[in-house]
Amino acid sequence: xxxxxxxxxxxNRSIEGKRSVIPFGPQHPVLPEPIHIxxxxxxxxxxxxxxxxxxxxxxxxxxxxxxxxxxxxxxxERTCGICSFQHGMGYAEAVEHVFGIEIPIRxxxxxxxxxxxxxxxxxxxxxxxxxxxxxxxxxxYQCWRIREKVLDLQEATTGGRLIFSVNxxxxxxxxxxxxxxxxxxxxxxxxxxxxxxxxxxxxxxxTVRSRLSGVGILTRQQVHELGCAGPVAxxxxxxxxxxxxxxxxxxxxxxxxxxxxxxxxxxxxxCRLREVFQSIDLLRQAIGRMPAEKDLSTPVKGNPExxxxxxxxxxxxxxxxxxxGTGKPxxxxxxxxxxxFANLPGLCEMLKNTKLSxxxxxxxxxxxxxxxxxx
Amino acid sequence: MAILQYASEAIKNLFRPxxxxxxxxxxxxxPEGTRGHVEITIDDCIGCGMCVRAxxxxxxxxDRLGGTWTINxxxxxxxxxxxxxxxxxxxxxxxGYQTPGPxxxxxxxxxxxxxxxxxxxxxxxxxxxxxxxxxxxxxxKAAEAAKEAKEAE
Numbered sequence: 001x002x003x004x005x006x007x008x009x010x011x012n013r014s015i016e017g018k019r020s021v022i023p024f025g026p027q028h029p030v031l032p033e034p035i036h037i038x039x040x041x042x043x044x045x046x047x048x049x050x051x052x053x054x055x056x057x058x059x060x061x062x063x064x065x066x067x068x069x070x071x072x073x074x075x076x077e078r079t080c081g082i083c084s085f086q087h088g089m090g091y092a093e094a095v096e097h098v099f100g101i102e103i104p105i106r107x108x109x110x111x112x113x114x115x116x117x118x119x120x121x122x123x124x125x126x127x128x129x130x131x132x133x134x135x136x137x138x139x140x141y142q143c144w145r146i147r148e149k150v151l152d153l154q155e156a157t158t159g160g161r162l163i164f165s166v167n168x169x170x171x172x173x174x175x176x177x178x179x180x181x182x183x184x185x186x187x188x189x190x191x192x193x194x195x196x197x198x199x200x201x202x203x204x205x206x207t208v209r210s211r212l213s214g215v216g217i218l219t220r221q222q223v224h225e226l227g228c229a230g231p232v233a234x235x236x237x238x239x240x241x242x243x244x245x246x247x248x249x250x251x252x253x254x255x256x257x258x259x260x261x262x263x264x265x266x267x268x269x270x271c272r273l274r275e276v277f278q279s280i281d282l283l284r285q286a287i288g289r290m291p292a293e294k295d296l297s298t299p300v301k302g303n304p305e306x307x308x309x310x311x312x313x314x315x316x317x318x319x320x321x322x323x324x325g326t327g328k329p330x331x332x333x334x335x336x337x338x339x340x341f342a343n344l345p346g347l348c349e350m351l352k353n354t355k356l357s358x359x360x361x362x363x364x365x366x367x368x369x370x371x372x373x374x375x
Numbered sequence: 376m377a378i379l380q381y382a383s384e385a386i387k388n389l390f391r392p393x394x395x396x397x398x399x400x401x402x403x404x405x406p407e408g409t410r411g412h413v414e415i416t417i418d419d420c421i422g423c424g425m426c427v428r429a430x431x432x433x434x435x436x437x438d439r440l441g442g443t444w445t446i447n448x449x450x451x452x453x454x455x456x457x458x459x460x461x462x463x464x465x466x467x468x469x470x471g472y473q474t475p476g477p478x479x480x481x482x483x484x485x486x487x488x489x490x491x492x493x494x495x496x497x498x499x500x501x502x503x504x505x506x507x508x509x510x511x512x513x514x515x516k517a518a519e520a521a522k523e524a525k526e527a528e
Contacts, residue, residue: 071431074454145394152406159410159468165454173459200380 030360033370049351060375064334080372088167094310094323104295107171112249121150122315171297212266216350216362228346230317236263242313338372405470419465426457442486449479
């Protein structure tokens, strides 16, 4: 990989003319986490983008062989600070499939509620970062102010603002009492009202439109070829949403994947905004249809033996969890394929023929989560 | 039109209280059940070591005979798995996060001298009982052996 990259850089440098290579990252104001991209530019136009990752590799897969499958839930959900619940949930569902157990219906609904709260706060965080990316400080603060309400709900229901630690193999360990469910409904109604005002700004404001519209276009064909996931794929008209595969309580809820057709940065912003409203709708449905059972988890006996691929729709897209157990407490193999990793080829493609000043913004539009990618 | 909308928001903001709180002067109120840090009622601990084996980050250690329980709060990830696993329910999660510090120092909890004395007595009693039971068993065995030998004659 390194040799190939060096050769590509050397080839570009040796071409006569105004071509030059400038580094982007690993430290850059738009990046919350380190990723490095070598940009081959001619004048102000980017011709090629060559990414390199590996600055915050933590060896999760090696750690997975040293912790038993129950402890690994806590390790798995610390893969990333933003979509942490969904990491824990994806891992737990994979192991539950290996065991071949059904989890109680209320546990499935509770997982769905937390997953959707997680999606809301992740998208609100991203909308804020995007606003910050194009220099709209006020909008950035407003998004994060709204996000704080979702974080408070998460802390009240689970005990953690971002890392919930409520999953266990076979279900969940905590219930949401009736009064907190009512509080969730009241809070998300407030969030919806306030976000509608912000949606107007995001979708109708001249500043935002001129900055995002027509930038970083990925066509439907390119998305298919490069295997992009999540809102990046949906913004180009590819209706791929892993929630329709039917994990958690999603088979009992009515929803359609949010899609747009333009495939530019503006469409990606639009998709994520509408997904927040979709999450609010899903939360209302889930709370309304949640059965009043006391059973929260199915006990598991023995150790996992077998393998399973679990696909989960995270806020950033599809994440794949591979679990292989050989009848011992430690798993033989645990692997995560995260959405940002799937979206990196798409990012390099969309950076081609854009202006250098748009690069920071376009890197943001795939919602990069480098901690997830490098595990 | 957009400007009018922002103007009305700006005027409203003049009369609204700030969203942020005056943090150091007004302390933050944690909701009930926040996983802040692990606390122990050390006198109830039986030193079984379930928490030590459960901890994913190996932050705990326990000495049954010495009556101590140690936690390295800088290693602890506040997942609450030890609380879930504790058979005596002497561990609990409390609100309030770990404060930063210059070195990774472990916190040592020791049982009260009265509790230690009580446990020592209990152990001695148990040992005495076991010794007594062993003696009785041996006597019984010897008697049986003698009986068998007699029958064989």
